[in-house]
Amino acid sequence: MPLSPLIQSDEVIVVVDDSRDIYNLFQEFLGRQGFTVLHAGSAAELFHLLQTNPVALTLLDIELPDRNGTEILAELTIHYPDMAIIMITGTADLQTALYCLRLGADDYLTKPMSLADLNRSITSTLEKRRLVIDNRIYQQKLEATNYRTQFLHQLNLKMNSAYLSSVELDDVLQAILVGITAGEGLQFNRAFLALFDEKHQVLQGRLAIGPSSREEAGRVWEEIKAKDLHLNDIIENFKNSQTDANQQVNRIIRELSVPVTDTSHTLLCACAKRKSILVEHGQSAGCPVTPELMQLLWEDTFIIVPLFSPSQSLGVLIADNFITQRRITEEDITNLEIFASQASLAIEHSYLYTNMLHKMQELEAVTQELENNKDRLVEAERYAAMGHMSAQLAHAIRNPITSIGGTARLLSKKVTDPVILKFLDIMAHDAAKVESTLEDLFNFIKEKETNKSPQPLYPLIRRSVMLLY
Incomplete structure (x- = not known):
């Protein structure tokens, strides 16, 4: 043999x-x-x-x-x-x-x-x-698998223990990209993330990570391994040690912008099929390869993995071996799809949290508006009661005052005694002042015409429905 x-x-x-x-x-x-x-x-x-x-x-x-x-x-x-x-x-x-x-x-x-x-x-x-x-290779694979399992477990805990704000989402996505490019992770050289915008009209580059050399990749991961860093430590370590290479790959991914109308684009094809696409030397079996994408990445061999939830497409992960030129295997693709599923969960979790915050803010605004309207209604009822009482009081006082003033003016024309005439003038003058005050009071409590103007109906219906659901 x-x-x-x-x-x-x-x-x-x-x-x-x-x-x-x-x-x-x-x-x-x-x-x-x-x-x-x-x-x-x-x-x-x-x-x-x-x-x-x-x-x-x-x-x-x-x-x-x-x-x-x-x-x-x-x-x-x-x-x-x-x-x-x-x-x-x-x-x-x-x-x-x-x-x-x-x-x-x-x-x-x-x-x-x-x-x-x-x-x-x-x-x-x-x-x-x-x-x-x-045995050494098996041990290395076993350690890598164990670390990946712990890493994914920490991601699950992160997502299940607290809602993810947009800032926390970026942190978790960065940690996922670290795991994709790490020596004890999937060992890709570079990883890129692109997500659809809020209106789902454009696929926009979001984050990227990648060393300028193989040595730098090993150094970063060895530091993480030596310090026994957990997920939160990895996130913090990554934020505090942004390298020029990472800034470079982030500049690359931020230039990526694909409108959803460009259905022939490789990235949108992967999203539509919800299937990973391996591009090797500018060719792929599933979708046509967009030349502009290869020019942007400076690479013609890479793997595209779609991110999606049951209800919608979320974006894509792109990974390559730009430095080492190591061949991308089926095992690499399978492992990357596992990380992609975690990224999809994190993104969906964050979107649900953001929508919940918006609903809560709208509900708080509607509740505050109801409180304000209730206060205005109580105030209006008080003013209405005071107006009604004022009208009755003014009507009850007006007739006697008018009689007193009229009698005083009539007697002042017939009386010649200066002393009596002086008192009659005072009575007539004061009666006129009271009549003028009553006239002002009548004008104040008189109902004014309602000022009507067109108002949008949809916000009113939305706020009303929110009170029921």
Whole structure:
């Protein structure tokens, strides 16, 4: 059975021995097994090959022209931990063998050796190496899955424990974008978010996150991991550490504006179909790719995932590997759709909260208007009662005053006594003053004509209905 599946297709085996005959023997045998075999006649040649080739296994002779194999072994195990090493020597020295194994060698063979022994040693060494690498990859995936699960759980708690205002929504969406681009998250290089406007007429760019280099992405996520930051910590950490690269990708996404009438646009096609669209090298199977979108993103390979609720489309998530150019797999798409579902929940939650606030504000305004109208009605009733009483009082006083004033004026024309005439003039004058005051009172309480003007009917009906529902 060929042994080559135990290593990657681009990996090689290096034979380090100053004897060309030994190399030819190993090369012929390993070549039949499907391996690519290279030769290094010295330690210097070995280190040169390690700089230019991915080496899976080194067959290292202890006696080399320029350096001792045990010295090289100590360096190799430190700088190339994923490389398997089998030591080869012409002397059967147990102490040397144990020393090499303690330094990190995977096996130890003595010359001459049978091909069966060589085959058995290489097989077990590569199988052990494969298991170690697979176990590490599995552990990394397990840690990433565990972190993503905790991250999504914290998002759920955030959305279920409190309503999301527009500011809090931006915070949660930023945290989701961090998870999409994080090393322990989905490992995309960049993530963009676009949402429909309030009237659902334009798909507008909202947020974006992305490093300027792979190293920066790793640094940000390692800091989050080292500090054991939770969702609120990640949100705060992100707000306090906006990099130039993040500002750059945010400038890109804010230039995105797609009217809903442009139904042929790739983003609107994804929203209409409620299906993820993978664009590879400017081509996609589901929808035509808009050239302006690729120009805006400076990238022709990316994934579009729609955001939607049961009642409406909310927007899209866009993710790519702009820096590393790593291929987007089906697993990547599935994981991104999980994050997209959380983003959809957060957006819908925020919209419901915003609508509830608007309803509460309208209801408070209607309630306040009812209170004001009630006060005006009570005040009007009081004024009406006072007017009615005033009218009765004025009518009751007016007739006697008129009689007194008229009699005084009539007597003043017939009386000649100066003293009596003086008193009659005073009575007539005061009676006239009282009559004038009563006339003013009558004019005040007289009902005025109602001033009618056209009024909008819809706000009145809306406020009335709000009182019932």
